[in-house]
Amino acid sequence: MRKGSSRDSCGAPAAAGEGAQPSAAHFRDAARRLLSVRSPLQLSRRVSQDFPFLHPSETSVLNRLCRLGTDYIRFTEFIEQYTGHVQQQDHHPSQQGQGGSHGIYLRAFCTGLDSVLQPYRQALLDLEQEVHGCQVLETVYKHSCGGLPPVRSALERILAVCHGVMYKQLSAWMLHGLLLDQHEEFFIKQGPSSGNVSAQPEEDEEDLGIGGLTGKQLRELQDLRLIEEENMLAPSLKQFSLRVEILPSYIPVRVAEKILFVGESVQMFENQNVNLTRKGSILKNQEDTFAAELHRLKQQPLFSLVDFEQVVDRIRSTVAEHLWKLMVEESDLLGQLKIIKDFYLLGRGELFQAFIDTAQHMLKTPPTAVTEHDVNVAFQQSAHKVLLDDDNLLPLLHLTIEYHGKEHKDATQAREGPSRETSPREAPASGWAALGLSYKVQWPLHILFTPAVLEKYNVVFKYLLSVRRVQAELQHCWALQMQRKHLKSNQSDAVKWRLRNRMAFLVDNLQYYLQVDVLESQFSQLLHQINSTRDFESIRLAHDHFLSNLLAQSFILLKPVFHCLNEILDLCHGFCSLVSQNLGPLDERGAAQLSILVKGFSRQSSLLFKILSSVRNHQINSDLAQLLLRLDYNKYYTQAGGTLGSKSSSLQSPAIHNIFSSESIAPTSQL
Secondary structure (H helix, E strand, O other), rough: OOOOOOEOOOEEEEEOEEEEEEEEHHHHHHHHHHHOOOOOOHHOOOOOOOOOOOHHHHHHHHHHHHHHHHHHHHHHHHHHHHHHHHHHHHHHHHOOOOOOOOOOOHHHHHHHHHHHHHHHHHHHHHHHHHOOOHHHHHHHHHOOOOHHHHHHHHHHHHHHHHHHHHHHEEEHHHHHOOOOOOOOOOOOEEEEOOOOOOOOOOOOOHHOOOOOHHHHHHHHHHOOOOOOHHOOOOOOOOOOEOOOOOOOOOOOHHHHHHHHHHHHHHHHHHHOOOOHHHOOOOOOOHHHHHHHHHHHHOOOOOOOOHHHHHHHHHHHHHHHHHHHHHHHHHHHHHHHHHHHHHHOOOHHHHHHHHHHHHHHOHHHHHOOHHHHHHHHHHHHHHHHHHHOOOOOOOEEEEEEOOOOOOOOHHHHHHHOOOOOOOOOOOOOOHHHHHEEEEEOOOHHHOOOOHHHHHHHHHHHHHHHHHHHHHHHHHHHHHHHHHOOOOOOOOHHHHHHHHHHHHHHHHHHHHHHHHHHHHHHHHHHHHHHHHHHOOOOHHHHEEEHHHHHHHHHHHHOOHHHHHHHHHHHHHHHHHHHHHHHHHOOOOOOHHHHHHHHHHHHHHHHHHHHHHHHHHHHOOOOOOOOHHHHHHHHHOOOOHOOOOOOOHHHOOOOHHHHOOOOHHHHOOOOOOO
């Protein structure tokens, strides 16, 4: 530092000529200069009194901020002055005699003071990071709505320049499928959305009392839509999602979702290695027109939501109509839905009946590494038996087996619907519990039938197949009964066959409800919606609604009913195994097992009736009421006290003989 400089940057006199001996007085003098400095900034550290629109409390808060900022500037200037002077002394030893008052202790003091100020600087950085990317648009927009014309005009000009960046990103995304967002500032990102899924505690399934329903159970029954609509939306091959937290408030979410849909569709087309003559342009060669419209919006001094949404709607309509033609007309969407229905929803009942008969012996035991191959061979044989010899279709279908030691797929771990007979932590008890179905979806149908969507179909497939298998086993038990009807029977035989009849009655009506009231009804509605629109986005939403209705109306998402039905199906499996292993009269051990089955079926059927009746009485859901109508159409359930067989239906009770006549043991009609 020059000797002639009489005052430092903060207005303090230079310490020169004090002698070469540093003393405590010199240090105290420097501290006093730090605490008593009077810079020009201090003259304006209070809010001017010429602002009549400020409330006194606001003025007080702003004055505190001004004092805080001024004090920070004083500290930083002091630190820069003395640490910088010491560093200069290191390079010019000859000047040490002139700056004796600036020693290493003062430098250490400045270093400590700087470390104390670090949390303050970090707090400022945290505040600045809260306003990032498109949040800058929101901040500038809010402050541009003030009442001062000069301030409003200046901020509107700044906002127009910032909108120029947004329109460049929109043009790249909507016209070319490119996400130009190096610093993660755009309101669209690659990857799944970080939805706020509230973690609710797991409900206790053991509190389903036989005497009635608790309030907790009724509240669960009222919430059938356990999967939110946004979670049901099919993700694309490269999943993109909205960042709603940085979306400017003057751009509605509905408009942002249209922008997301257009970019996803264009991106999917741009990245597919297909014949260009077949693909054409998803924007119908109107890229230049749409680019000019976006440029016109960019030139507007003020943002107009009406004009902005009109341009977005025109681009979205063009993309949606092109996708509709490609999916429905060129890719035969209706035919693909028919395939999904025939296989995932057991529309080809004769095929799966033949498969159950063929694969019954190999899937009774726990699966091994070769079970999957054997099951697919059996599936191909069953297809040939029912004259299903489509060489183009069968290679796309593959039965999967998740056996112990085989790695579970990520989609299996993330599925919504619980597996009926196994959990990811346990090895499957039988091949049936590990059985699944996979389907190779062809381009461009993969944007509708995503892996997540197919996994939901797979959950429905497993459930429907388990119901159909129980129905087939009960019918096989009836065939065994008919083979022995000429032989003399005892009381245990009567109990056994009446229990089979009650089980068949419930399972047959459940099967009829699932296939007719749910699957056929929902599928016909889906076809009607597809045929009545030329918009692909409407088709995708209709399909998502169809799939969510399947999961809800089949009770996969309703834990009390789903748990109760699974228990009933397990009891039916146990009964069929008992009958198959004991063709003659039951011994004492078999009679004890039958008694347990009778009591268990009585308890579960009574619980099911109480759940359905409670829902009907509270007018909660029509789906459960429809199943109750199937089961109780002649008021038998009601007259029997809400159970198919009661505790009086034990082996020792003769009252069981009066419940059904001997002619009522024939199985009910099947689908």
